Amino acid sequence: MEMMTETIIESIIEGLREIFPDAVQMEISADTTLGQMPEWDSMAAVNLQTYLLQQFDVEVPLELLSDETTLIEIITFLKSPVSSQMGAAAH
Amino acid sequence: MDHLAINEAFRDLNAAWMHDPSAWAQYCHAFNIAMQATVEEVAERLQQKARQALADNKGIEDQSIMVWINNIAWSSQHYHQVASQWLTDYVLRAPGMESDARRRALFWMHQILEMLAPANFFWTNPKAVRHFLNSKSKSLQQGLCQWLKDIHRSDRLPQMTDPTAFKVGENLAMTPGQVVYRNLLMEVIQYAPQTPSTWQVPMVLIQPWINKYYIFDLTPQNSLVRYLVQQGFTVFVTSWKNPTKEMAHCSFEDYMLHGALQAIVVARQICQIPRVHAAGYCIGGTLLACLSGYLAHEPERHPIADATLFATLIDFTDSGDLKAFVNHTSLKTVEQMVAAEGVLKSQHLSLAFRMLNPGDLIWRRMVTNYFYGESPARSDMLFWNSDGTNMAGAMCLFYLKSFYLENRLSQPNQLILGRRPIDLKQVRLPIYAVGALKDHICPWPATFQACRLTSGPVRYALANEGHITGIVNPPSPWSKKKYWAGAASRRRNPQRWLQDRAPAAGSWWPDWISWLSPRSGRKSTPPPMGSDKYPPLGPAPGIYVHE
Numbered sequence: 001m002e003m004m005t006e007t008i009i010e011s012i013i014e015g016l017r018e019i020f021p022d023a024v025q026m027e028i029s030a031d032t033t034l035g036q037m038p039e040w041d042s043m044a045a046v047n048l049q050t051y052l053l054q055q056f057d058v059e060v061p062l063e064l065l066s067d068e069t070t071l072i073e074i075i076t077f078l079k080s081p082v083s084s085q086m087g088a089a090a091h
Numbered sequence: 092m093d094h095l096a097i098n099e100a101f102r103d104l105n106a107a108w109m110h111d112p113s114a115w116a117q118y119c120h121a122f123n124i125a126m127q128a129t130v131e132e133v134a135e136r137l138q139q140k141a142r143q144a145l146a147d148n149k150g151i152e153d154q155s156i157m158v159w160i161n162n163i164a165w166s167s168q169h170y171h172q173v174a175s176q177w178l179t180d181y182v183l184r185a186p187g188m189e190s191d192a193r194r195r196a197l198f199w200m201h202q203i204l205e206m207l208a209p210a211n212f213f214w215t216n217p218k219a220v221r222h223f224l225n226s227k228s229k230s231l232q233q234g235l236c237q238w239l240k241d242i243h244r245s246d247r248l249p250q251m252t253d254p255t256a257f258k259v260g261e262n263l264a265m266t267p268g269q270v271v272y273r274n275l276l277m278e279v280i281q282y283a284p285q286t287p288s289t290w291q292v293p294m295v296l297i298q299p300w301i302n303k304y305y306i307f308d309l310t311p312q313n314s315l316v317r318y319l320v321q322q323g324f325t326v327f328v329t330s331w332k333n334p335t336k337e338m339a340h341c342s343f344e345d346y347m348l349h350g351a352l353q354a355i356v357v358a359r360q361i362c363q364i365p366r367v368h369a370a371g372y373c374i375g376g377t378l379l380a381c382l383s384g385y386l387a388h389e390p391e392r393h394p395i396a397d398a399t400l401f402a403t404l405i406d407f408t409d410s411g412d413l414k415a416f417v418n419h420t421s422l423k424t425v426e427q428m429v430a431a432e433g434v435l436k437s438q439h440l441s442l443a444f445r446m447l448n449p450g451d452l453i454w455r456r457m458v459t460n461y462f463y464g465e466s467p468a469r470s471d472m473l474f475w476n477s478d479g480t481n482m483a484g485a486m487c488l489f490y491l492k493s494f495y496l497e498n499r500l501s502q503p504n505q506l507i508l509g510r511r512p513i514d515l516k517q518v519r520l521p522i523y524a525v526g527a528l529k530d531h532i533c534p535w536p537a538t539f540q541a542c543r544l545t546s547g548p549v550r551y552a553l554a555n556e557g558h559i560t561g562i563v564n565p566p567s568p569w570s571k572k573k574y575w576a577g578a579a580s581r582r583r584n585p586q587r588w589l590q591d592r593a594p595a596a597g598s599w600w601p602d603w604i605s606w607l608s609p610r611s612g613r614k615s616t617p618p619p620m621g622s623d624k625y626p627p628l629g630p631a632p633g634i635y636v637h638e
Contacts, residue, residue, distance in 0.1 A: 018210075018218055019455065041529050042557035043451035050468035061312075062560065063598075066571035077569065 008056070008075050015051040019044055030075070035067025052078070096420040100195040107185040107192075114186060122177050129173045133166045160220045167209035175204045191414065198415035205449040210458060219462035226464070233464030241460075246438035248445060249456035252473035253466055259478075260632050263471055264305035266317045268631035270330075271621040272357045275338070276345060278330040278633040279354045279625075280304075281361060282316055284617035286323045291612030292396055293325035293362045297351045297371035297379050300331040301440060303478050303636050306372070306563065309471040313563055315600070322604050324368075324611070325618055327358040329375075333638040334483040339433030341483035343378070343490055344508050351375075351382050355394050357625050362618045366396035368607060372562060373533060374490070376403025380541070381500065383520055384513035397521040397610055399603065401562045402533045405515065406501035406540035407494050412447045412531045417495040425491065429484035437479035444476075447531050472559055501544055519547040523606050524579070525599065527554045527561025539585035550606055551579035552599040553589065566598040574599040 013028045020037045034040050034048070045065040052060045056078055064077055093099060108115040144158060182197045209215035213223075222230040241250055257263050268282035296316070298304040307328065308316040319326050329350060334341060351371070358367050371379030379398055386393050404410055428435055445452040459465050467473075482490075499505040504512035522545055526535030535553055542549045553575045554561035564572060575592040576599060582588045595602070621627040 039450060041448070041451070042560035043448050045560070046468065046470050046473060047451060047455060050470065053469070054465070061567055061569045063565070063567040063570035063572055066573075067555065068573075069571045073571070 005075055005079075008078060009071060011055050012052070012071055012074060015048065015055065019047045019051065028071070030072040031070055033067060034065060034069050040067055093420065094424040095416060096195065096418050097199050099420065100192065100199050100415075103188065103192040104182060104185055104196040107188040108181075111186045118181065118184065125173055125177060126170075129169060133169055137162055137166065156224070157217065157221060160214065160217050164209055164215045164217050167215045171204075171207065171209050178204060194412075195415045195418070198412055202446060202449055205454055208450070208454060211454050213462060216458060216462060219458065222463050230462070230464035234461035237460045237464070245436070246441050248442065248453065249460045250467045251452065251456055251477050253469050254474075254477070256469040257471060257474045259303070259305060259636055263310060263474065264308045264632040264636065265311060266308050266314055266320065266631065268326075269620050269627035270629050270631065270633040271327075271361065271625045271627055272353070273628055273633075273635075274349060274353065276332055276341065276350050277354070278332075278628075278635050279357050280328045280330055280631045280633055281358075281620055281627075282320050282326045282328070282631070283620060284325065285317075285320045286617075288614040289323050289325050289617040290608070290614055291362070291364055292366065292368055292610065293327060293358050293364065293618075294319055294368045294370060294607075295351075295354050295358045296326065296328045297354065297369065297375035298329050298331065299371075299373040299375045300346070300480060301374060301482065302475060302480060304328055304330040305632060305636060306475050306559070308632075309475060309563065312567075313471060313565055315563065315565075318565060318600060323614060324607075325358075325362060327354060327361075327367075329354045330633050330635050331480070332635045333437075333480040334434045335481070336433035339429070339484040342485045343381075343493075346486060347378055347382050347385065348509055351378050352386075352394075359394055360624055361622045364612075366394055368397055368399070368610070369395045370399035370401060371403060372401040373403060373558070376400040377405060377494065377500070379403075380405045380515065380518070380545075381506070381508055381513055383518045383545075384500075384506075384515050385509055385511050387514070387517035387519070388511050390519070393520075395520060397523070397607075398518075399523040399525070399607075400538070400541055401525045402527055402530055402538060402558055403524065403541065404494070404533050404537050405544055406537060407498040408501070408540075409534060409537045410495060411534045411537065413443070414495060416443055417491050419496070422488070422491055422496065426488060429488060433484050434481035435484070435487045437481050440482065441477070441479045444532075472563065476559070501540065515544045516546050518545040520545070521547050521610065522549045523552070523603055524549060525552045525554065525562060525603075527556050527558055529556060530558040530561060532558045536585040539579070539582070539588070542579040542582045542588075547580070548578070549580045549582075550576065551582075551588065552576040552602055554599055555594070564598045564600060566600055570597045572596075572598060574602070576602045 009030055016028055016037060017023060023038055045062055048065055049060055049062055052058060058078055060074065060077055178200055182193060182200050213219050241247060266282055268280045270278045271281045272279035296307055308314045311317055316326050355367055355369060369379055383395060383398055425435060460467060493499045493506060500513065503514040503516060506513045522541060524538060524541045526538040528535055539551060542551060554564055555573045556564065573594040573596055575589060575594050577592050579588055
C-alpha cells in the first residue's frame with residue numbers, strides 16, 4: 001500500500017530523533033541532509049538502514065545513506081519500484 | 092587499580108587547570124551563567140507547550156503521561172547538551188596540557204557524557220515509555236530476556252546484530268574458491284575465476300587479524316573479492332587462525348614471514364609469476380608495509396609488484412582514538428592478561444572498538460534491545476564486527492609497544508624484523524593508499540604519511556566514509572558516496588593535498604582498478620585452482636574462519 005510522503009517523512013524524522021538524541025533542538029525537514037545530523041557516521045548509517053527496514057520493510061542501500069543525502073532522496077527511493085525488490089531481498 | 096589510566100587522565104586535566112586557578116574560576120562562572128540561561132529557556136518553552144496543549148484541548152489520561160514524559164525528556168536533553176558542551180570545552184581549554192594527555196581526557200569525558208545521555212534512561216526516553224504502555228509492558232519483558240542472554244555471552248555487551256541472520260559460507264563469504272594452503276597461522280584461499288581470461292598478476296589480500304577475513308567477502312553486493320574477480324583478477328586471501336593459548340608465542344614477525352610472505356609465495360607459485368599485487372587492510376596494511384621494508388633488502392628478488400594500503404597506519408604519531416587506550420599503564424594490564432591466557436581475548440578488543448563509538452555501538456544498542464525490546468539489526472558489517480578474534484600474546488604486546496607507544500616503523504632502522512632493520516625510505520614500490528575521512532581508528536591524515544615515508548610513486552584515495560564503509564565501498568547506482576584521488580608522492584601535508592582535489596562521485600574501487608590494470612601484465616587463460624605443490628584442501632571459506 002502506498003504511503004503518503006508526509007507520513008514517511010514523519011516516520012523518518014522520528015527515527016532520526018531516536019538515533020541522534022543530540023538533535024533535540026534541530027529542525028529536521030525534507031531538505032535536511034544526513035550529514036547535518038550530529039555525529040553522523042557510517043555506524044549511524046547502519047542504524048538508520050535498520051530503522052528504515054523495520055518501518056518500511058525495505059533495505060535501503062548503505063551507499064544511498066551518505067552525508068549529502070537528503071530525506072527527500074530517501075523517500076524517493078522508498079517510493080521507487082526498485083524498493084519493493086529491495087524489500088523482497090531483505091528476507 | 093587504574094587499569095586503563097582513566098583516573099590519570101582526569102588527574103592530568105585537573106592539574107592543568109590548577110596551574111591557572113583564576114582561569115578555572117572564570118570558566119566555572121561561565122558555566123553558572125550558561126546553566127541559568129538554560130533553566131530560564133527551558134521554563135519558558137515548557138510554559139509555551141503547556142499553553143499550546145490547553146489550547147489544543149489535549150488532556151486524555153495516557154496522553155498527559157506522555158506529555159509529562161516528553162517534557163522531562165526534552166528538558167534533560169537540553170541540560171545534557173549544555174553540560175556536554177561545557178565539559179568538552181573544559182578539556183579542550185585546559186591550559187598547557189600535553190596533546191596525548193588532552194586526547195585521553197577528552198576520550199574518557201566523551202565516554203561519560205555518552206553514557207549519561209538522557210535517551211539511555213527509561214523515564215527520559217519517551218519512546219521507551221510509549222512502547223511500554225502500548226505493548227502493555229511486553230517491550231521491557233522482551234528487553235529483559237535479551238539482557239539475560241547478553242550477560243551470559245563473553246563480552247556481556249548488548250548484541251549489535253541478529254546472530255541468526257547470517258552464516259559464513261551460506262549468505263556471507265560466498266564467493267567460490269578453494270583453500271590452497273594451510274599452516275598453523277593461516278589458510279590461503281584462491282578464488283575461482285569468473286571471466287574467460289584473467290590478468291597475469293594476481294592480487295594477494297592481507298587481512299587484518301583482529302576480525303575475520305570475510306570483511307572483503309561480505310554479502311555479494313558488498314564483496315570486494317567478488318568485484319575483483321569479476322574485473323578479471325585472480326585473488327588470494329589470507330584467512331588467519333583465531334589464536335589459542337598455544338599460539339601465545341606467535342610474533343609479529345611470524346605473521347610477516349609465515350603469513351603475508353608465505354601467501355605471496357603461494358600465489359606466485361600457482362600463477363607462475365615473479366611478482367604479485369599485494370593489498371593490506373589496517374594492521375594487515377601495517378604488516379605489508381613492514382614486509383615491503385624487509386624485502387627492500389633484496390630488491391632484485393622482490394616478489395611484490397605494488398602495494399595497496401587500506402586504512403593503514405605506518406606513522407603512529409597521531410594514531411586515532413585507540414591511542415587513548417594504549418599507554419604504559421594499560422600495557423602492563425595487557426601483559427598480565429596475556430601472561431594468564433596466552434592471548435588478548437576478543438571480548439577485550441571488542442569492548443575497546445565499541446568504545447570508540449559508544450553512542451552507536453553500545454548505548455543505542457542497549458536502548459533498542461532492552462528498552463524497546465526490539466531485535467538487533469540485520470547487518471552484514473555489524474555481524475562481521477561482532478565476529479572477533481583473539482590476539483596472540485607476543486604479537487599483541489609487540490604491536491602495541493613498538494607501533495603505538497614507540498612508533499618505530501616511521502623511523503628508519505628502528506624496527507628490526509627477521510633480523511633486518513626496516514627503512515621505509517628503501518621501499519620504492521608503487522603504492523595505492525586509501526584513507527577514510529571519518530575513520531576514528533586510522534585517521535586519514537595519519538594514513539597519508541605513507542606518501543612521505545616511502546620512496547615510490549604514491550596515489551592516494553580518500554573515501555568520504557568511516558574505517559569499514561570507506562573500504563567496503565562498492566559501486567552502486569544508488570551511491571551518494573564521494574572520494575578524492577590523485578598523485579601524492581612525497582606530499583607531506585594531507586590538508587593541502589585535499590584542497591588541490593575535486594571530489595569524484597561514487598566509489599573509489601573503479602579508480603583502484605584503473606591504477607592496477609596497467610600494472611597487471613596481459614590477460615590470459617586463468618591459472619589452475621591450486622597446483623601440485625599447493626593442491627586444493629577444501630572449498631572456501633575454509634575452516635579457520637569458523638573458529
